[in-house]
Each structure stands twice: as structure tokens, then as C-alpha cells.
Amino acid sequence: MSWAAVVFTFALVDNVILSRLLGLETGDGARGGTRSVWLGGSIAVLMSVSAVAAWTLDSLLLVPLGLTMLRTPLLVFVVAGIALGFQALAARFLPAVLERSGVSIPRVGVNCVVLGLVLITTRAEYGALQSFLAGLAAGAGYLLASAMMGAIRERLEIEAVPPVLRGVPLQLITAGLMAYAFMAFDRGFLARLLGA
Amino acid sequence: MDTVSSRTREAPLVMLLLTLVPSIAVAVRVADALWLAAGAVLVMTGSSVARAILDGARPAGTPETGTPAADGPGEEDRTARWLRALVISSLLTAAFEAGLLAVAPAASAALGIYAPLLAVNLLVAGKGGPDPSGASPLRATLSSLRNGAWFAGGLVAIALAREVLGAGTITLFPVSGFGGTITLSPLLDQPVRALGFAGGGLLCLGYLVAAVRAVLARKGSAAPRAEASR
Numbered sequence: 001m002s003w004a005a006v007v008f009t010f011a012l013v014d015n016v017i018l019s020r021l022l023g024l025e026t027g028d029g030a031r032g033g034t035r036s037v038w039l040g041g042s043i044a045v046l047m048s049v050s051a052v053a054a055w056t057l058d059s060l061l062l063v064p065l066g067l068t069m070l071r072t073p074l075l076v077f078v079v080a081g082i083a084l085g086f087q088a089l090a091a092r093f094l095p096a097v098l099e100r101s102g103v104s105i106p107r108v109g110v111n112c113v114v115l116g117l118v119l120i121t122t123r124a125e126y127g128a129l130q131s132f133l134a135g136l137a138a139g140a141g142y143l144l145a146s147a148m149m150g151a152i153r154e155r156l157e158i159e160a161v162p163p164v165l166r167g168v169p170l171q172l173i174t175a176g177l178m179a180y181a182f183m184a185f186d187r188g189f190l191a192r193l194l195g196a
Numbered sequence: 197m198d199t200v201s202s203r204t205r206e207a208p209l210v211m212l213l214l215t216l217v218p219s220i221a222v223a224v225r226v227a228d229a230l231w232l233a234a235g236a237v238l239v240m241t242g243s244s245v246a247r248a249i250l251d252g253a254r255p256a257g258t259p260e261t262g263t264p265a266a267d268g269p270g271e272e273d274r275t276a277r278w279l280r281a282l283v284i285s286s287l288l289t290a291a292f293e294a295g296l297l298a299v300a301p302a303a304s305a306a307l308g309i310y311a312p313l314l315a316v317n318l319l320v321a322g323k324g325g326p327d328p329s330g331a332s333p334l335r336a337t338l339s340s341l342r343n344g345a346w347f348a349g350g351l352v353a354i355a356l357a358r359e360v361l362g363a364g365t366i367t368l369f370p371v372s373g374f375g376g377t378i379t380l381s382p383l384l385d386q387p388v389r390a391l392g393f394a395g396g397g398l399l400c401l402g403y404l405v406a407a408v409r410a411v412l413a414r415k416g417s418a419a420p421r422a423e424a425s426r
Contacts, residue, residue: 075312
């Protein structure tokens with residue numbers, strides 16, 4: 001897969017939120033606003049670095065030694081370790097930014113979206129650079145979907161909606177309808193876009 | 197309205213149902229949902245029991261990492277607990293994956309990345325089950341089984357709705373004389389194929405959460421009325 005195809009696939013065609021349904025389980029996926037940008041940025045960086053670390057672990061250790069059954073626990077530890085490392089670095093060098101953003105990096109690390117992306121890239125046997133780009137593109141896709149859902153949520157708050165549908169149910173239904181809309185970005189779209 | 201504040205006002209059951217989101221991506225056939233539900237119950241219960249046993253192994257009041265217990269759990273203590281839950285949950289998930297691959301390789305392939313994702317998804321659901329701090333292993337088991345049953349019930353209900361309406365079939369496990377698939381003729385001819393996509397899963401979950409909320413609200417308003425009538 002070409003680099004451009006990797007970017008468009010993970011940002012639009014195979015969007016982590018709307019196609020893979022990752023990242024909504026914590027409720028952070030429908031935020032919108034400045035915090036959404038920080039969250040999307042943190043997730044993009046975490047996913048990129050974790051995907052490269054996972055590629056290194058998988059291709060240099062697990063596959064050569066036939067230890068692929070240990071892939072899940074080891075990838076979970078790698079992602080958690082990287083998240084804790086980023087948290088420590090951010091607390092040391094950017095404490096004000098960390099506090100203002102309100103983002104807990106370890107919590108983001110154990111979000112399904114990071115481990116999910118790492119599992120996708122290792123199972124698809126992507127190279128190091130492809131994995132890195134996939135992480136960045138998936139982060140951009142997360143940010144795009146999250147910002148759009150946040151904007152729709154703000155509009156719906158002033159509408160007359162049955163009380164039982166307010167909040168979480170309406171966010172899920174909105175995400176469902178957006179997932180249908182994103183189906184316009186399919187493999188055919190990608191082929192036409194890249195002239196393949 | 198902030199998402200987090202709205203979430204904290206939600207009933208725990210609604211919160212538990214929300215953690216179904218990644219799993220509903222593969223809850224298109226009842227059989228796959230049953231496998232994933234079995235894995236979720238196993239990981240949730242095993243993790244909770246293991247943590248209750250490990251907590252019981254420490255003398256009461258003994259801090260894990262030097263933080264005085266009387267002051268409540270400190271940052272280091274919380275991190276240690278979080279890492280311990282992560283280790284237990286991911287090891288149990290790996291065991292489930294290995295077992296599933298040996299017993300039902302087709303189901304393992306169908307579940308894809310969503311079986312290993314149970315390791316972190318159930319942490320979000322409640323740190324690998326209800327926090328067993330101070331609970332006996334038996335109490336932790338019962339509590340996890342109850343939560344696991346809700347998780348499994350929600351997942352299977354969504355898969356059933358999507359498969360019946362979206363494909364006109366109910367896929368179970370083949371046994372002697374039964375091929376494993378029940379066909380529902382009228383729906384088989386004109387299925388609502390849109391329910392088979394990711395968006396269909398989210399729509400089903402959204403309406404399921406709304407239905408649970410309505411039932412909880414009715415129960416909540418019925419209780420004061422019963423009190424007043426006495």
C-alpha cells in the first residue's frame with residue numbers, strides 16, 4: 001500500500017471512530033472544542049510512536065521467536081509504558097500545557113483506539129514508516145470525526161429531544177448516522193482519488 | 197453540556213453498556229457475539245477474582261507502595277493498581293484468544309482485533325470488573341458475573357437485532373442434525389442490510405441505552421410513588 005493510500009485509508013476510509021468503532025467507549029470521542037484538539041493530538045502521537053514500537057517488537061522479537069501468542073499482553077504493556085513515559089515527560093517539561101489540556105495520557109493509552117490501531121498495523125504486517133503514518137492519519141481521522149460529532153452535539157442541545165435520548169443515546173445515534181455518511185469514503189473513492 | 201459530566205450522571209448500567217461500543221463492530225452474527233461475550237465474562241470475572249485474592253494477600257491497611265493507607269490511595273498506589281489490573285486483564289485475554297483459536301478458529305478470525313481489545317475495553321468498563329478492593333473473592337466473583345451478564349446480554353441482544361433484521365438469519369452453533377443457522381423467510385428476502393454495517397451497530401446500541409434509561413427512570417419514579425401510597 002502506498003503512503004498516500006495509508007494516510008487516506010486511516011483518516012477517512014477506515015476511520016477509527018466511525019468504521020472501527022474505537023474510542024467512543026470512554027465518551028471522549030464526541031467532545032469537540034479545544035480539548036478535542038489536545039486529545040486528538042495526544043492520540044495521534046501515542047498511536048504513531050506505539051505503532052513503530054509494536055512493529056519493532058513484533059518483527060524483531062515475537063515473529064522470529066514464534067512468540068506471537070504473547071502479542072496481546074506485550075503490546076498492551078508497550079502502549080501503557082509509552083503512555084506513562086509521555087505523561088512523565090509532559091509533567092516534567094510541559095506541566096502548564098498538560099493541566100490546561102485536561103488530558104490524562106495514561107487514560108488515553110488504555111483507550112481501545114491506541115491498542116486497536118497497533119493491532120491493525122501489526123496484523124497487516126505494515127513496515128515501520130507505514131505504521132508511523134497510519135498512526136498519524138488515524139489520529140487526524142479521530143480528530144475530524146470527534147470535532148464533527150462535537151459540533152452536531154452542540155446543535156442538538158438546543159433542539160427538542162425526548163429526555164431518554166439526550167446525552168449518550170443521542171451521541172451514539174449521531175455517530176451511527178455519521179458512520180453511514182463516511183461510507184461514501186470507500187475503496188472506490190480511494191482508487192479514484194489516487195488514480196489506482 | 198459536557199460529555200464527562202453527563203457521563204457521571206448516567207446510571208452505572210448505562211455506562212457499562214457504553215463500553216460495548218468497540219465490541220458491537222463484530223456483533224453482526226449471534227454466534228460471534230456469544231464467543232465475545234464468553235470472553236468478556238471470563239476476563240471480567242477472572243480479573244476481579246485475581247485482584248480480590250491479591251488484595252487479600254496483603255495485611256489490611258498495608259500500603260502497596262509506601263503510601264499511608266489512612267490518607268487514601270496515593271498517585272503511586274493508583275498507578276500500581278492500574279498496572280496490576282492491566283497485567284491480569286491482558287494475560288487473561290491472551291489465554292482466551294489462545295483457547296478460542298484452538299476451539300473455534302473461524303470465530304477467532306471473525307472477531308479479529310476485537311478479542312484482544314477486551315484487555316483494555318474491560319478496564320474502561322470498570323478496571324477489569326468491579327473494583328474488588330476490600331471484597332471477598334466470592335463477592336467479587338458474583339459482582340463480576342452480574343456485570344458480565346449485562347455486558348453479554350447487551351452484546352447478544354444487539355447482534356440478534358442486527359442479524360435478524362439485517363440478514364434474516366440467526367446463526368448459532370451447529371450440533372447433530374442442526375446446521376447452526378435458523379432462517380427467517382420474510383426477512384431473508386428483504387433484509388435491512390444497513391444494520392450489518394458499523395453505523396447499524398451504533399444505532400442499535402443508542403436505542404438500547406435509551407430503552408434501559410427509560411426503564412430505570414420508570415423504576416426510579418415508581419419507587420417514590422409506592423412510598424407515598426403507604
